[in-house]
Amino acid sequence: MTRISGWEKALRYLLMLAVLGITVGPFLWQLSTSFKGASEDIYTYPPGFLPEHPTLGNYSGVADIIPVWDYALNSLKVALTNVVTNLVGASLAGYALARLRFRGRRLAGLAFVVALLVPLESVVIAQFTMMRDLHLNNTLTAVVLPGAVGALNVLLMRNAFANLPYEIEEAAVIDGANVWQRFLRIALPSVRGTLAVVAIFSFMGAWDDFLWPLIVLSDSDHFTLTVGLNYLHGTFQQNPRLVAAGTIVAVAPLIVLFACLQRYFFRGVGEGAVKG
Amino acid sequence: MKQPSVRVRTHRAASPWLFLIPGLGVIAAFNLYPFLTTVRKAFTDARTLTPGSWVGLRNFQDMLDDDQFWVALRNSGLYVLLVVPFTVLLPLLLALLVHKRLPGVTFFRSAFYTPVVASVVVVSLIWVWMLDDRGLINGILRFFGAGPVAFLGDEWLLLFSAMALTVWKGLGYYMIIYLAALADVPRELHEAAAVDGAGALRRFVSVTVPALRSTMVLVGALSSVAAFKVFSEVYLLAGPTGGPAGQDTTLVMLVQRTGTGLSGRVGYASALSLVVFVIALLLMLLVLRADRKESAS
The missing domain is CATH 1.10.3720.10 (MetI-like)
Structure with missing residues (x-):
């Protein structure tokens, strides 16, 4: 077995977390957007990841349209x-x-x-x-x-x-x-x-x-x-x-x-x- | 192959064909027959509501004068040129990142695969929202004091965004192919190289890449054909008409737009379909041939 040094381990986890953000992040962002109520500004800067008042309203809202x-x-x-x-x-x-x-x-x-x-x-x-x-x-x-x-x-x-x-x-x-x-x-x-x-x-x-x-x-x-x-x-x-x-x-x-x-x-x- | 005499007697001559009827029927009716229809109609002026008559090579001559065709061919060709290098290399690096046994690594592997599972429509709409003028990406750019960039307003930025999306969606898929191949690379090779004092980069170039070459060729072949046939990502990012002045139309988008609807030019769309078929096949052969030549030398 080749041993993995502590530094390499840390670097690997860091990189894996970065790729995790890139691959899964967009889905979480979409999930978060779907829970944001009509009164909440979705264009805030800096972007807000957690909905202030989570709501299922958009799910019934989308069902009204299609x-x-x-x-x-x-x-x-x-x-x-x-x-x-x-x-x-x-x-x-x-x-x-x-x-x-x-x-x-x-x-x-x-x-x-x-x-x-x-x-x-x-x-x-x-x-x-x-x-x-x-x-x-x-x-x-x-x-x-x-x-x-x-x-x-x-x-x-x-x-x-x-x-x-x-x-x-x-x-x-x-x-x-x-x-x-x-x-x-x-x-x-x-x-x-x-x-x-x-x-x-x-x-x-x-x-x-x-x-x-x-x-x-x-x-x-x-x-x-x-x-x-x-x-x-x-x-x-x-x-x-x-x-x-x-x-x-x-x-x-x-x-x-x-x-x-x-x-x-x-x-x-x-x-x-x-x-x- | 060992006992033909026993097996032959146990089924009547008709039964193998009973087994094959559903599969062969579907393939013949919805794949092979439509292909023959496509070849035949490519030489006619058929429309959706009229069968059309023989026009020889006129559809192909029209293509040469059709600006939309050249734009579409350019875009689909660029797609191959710019997407394939990334889909060959990035998933390989990703596979190297997650193939060492570390705690939690299987979780990361599965997570990296999520974009593959999602429909291309879903991920395209997620990207449209992220690339919005006031979306997430422009929010991040603003944090670094840049932007805002109108990713979906400019013909080139739009095409590049779609390419990035294609690369991103394929990362997990090709990573899994590489992981399967990496499992077969003998560990001793790496260790011997390490003992000889080769650094990580040197080992990657002289041990990993040669051992994975045939897999890289396979990924190259699969992704070039897929990239050339690109439709959904560009259609969703650019809209049905293909972005500003239709400049982001791809070849398959052109087929879809030309051949469907009540006034669809079925003959011309069939000729375009043939071009898609021939180039896709050539790309596949080209990549596989390059592999054989290289391994011969």
Whole structure:
């Protein structure tokens, strides 16, 4: 072990505190702004970090201007649907690619790799005209569909299944289990970690997505939170307290989720980066 | 691969395709097919409400005469040039800062990751408020006797602010990638260098950087493609029309603005989309190729 001198330790903590201020400080500043009442001057100099009279008024205030809770519900619907479709679609396809032998397997695998190379930004216009032709534009269904099964998730699941030892399935084969039984009872429970990664990143991706919902949703009744916040920002930006309350509503659920499930977030970065 | 004979008999020929239908269906319908549509429409004068007809290369010729296109290409290109060096270097330094086992270090790691978890819309709106003429940053500047600076009023300051935001939001993400790679750097290398009397900077340049080179290339490739496709940060800081006189429009913003709405020029937007696709792919190949050449020499 190399020893760390006292000076180095102090310097490291000092630097870490500085970076903490830079990375987390802005969120705390926003939280503080969201609790400042209408009578409190938010432009004071020097800037006041603690609200003088903390109030939840901005949270009800923002709900009077845009239906922020309905938007949150829309985002939740989209995100949860995205989780379910990705878990089902990616684990099924990943299992077939990793464990089943059939003609055309390589080609099927290649289709997912090619899909990974096409940036979403370069197909949004075609997706938009397609949704219009299907009369789905301006619906939450249209928001969900293009990301319903992510190519990266399929490849992550394929790798997870491919890394399982064959022996555990061989025993089941001898016992006469068919392919569906093996998939559901043996393979799936063995890749819970990767399933958690896929679930979390599907949730986060859908909850945070902006470009596609912005393009496909035109009626403010169907907005998701990100599109709703953009609208709020464009129309009421003269009141930063309300915008602050809206952003806190949008970010709080993810921070809670992250606090509870950190290791899966970190694992997802590692696995996604290597494949992506 | 060991027991094909047993496994082949246990599933009927149809079942692998039953497993694949949902995934392949979505990918084919919403990814591969739209891509083919994009290629086809790039050579037509299609609009939102009319299918359009074949116009050959006219969309691409129009692009050459389109000032907005050149502005957007310049901005997206500058984004790559100015953002990528920081996203390759700063997260590496951050990873070095938090990879030593000190009490509380896992808390700092998680905290540094917070901006990654938040939606880009949320962090952009936080930054808009901080960069306000009378916002937090100008308050701090005033403390040092400077400012106020109208960050969001000037086309260049606005673009640089958006770039800073992109770098800031990516810090935690790329830090985690570097931390995973750092765990694989043999400690003995560092110790041997330290015994030989190499200082911290010298060890960083001659031990850490070579050991992490392939990870730096990976981060460079990922962040160049991401930077080139930038949309949300600039859209939110500059507004839908792209800042003063549209001078802060990026390529993807131009695609979005041109191709949507009732009078959207779908054909022209598809041609722009193709340009985005080709350049993103080239950037990826370029960075990866540079890596191979360097490791060969």
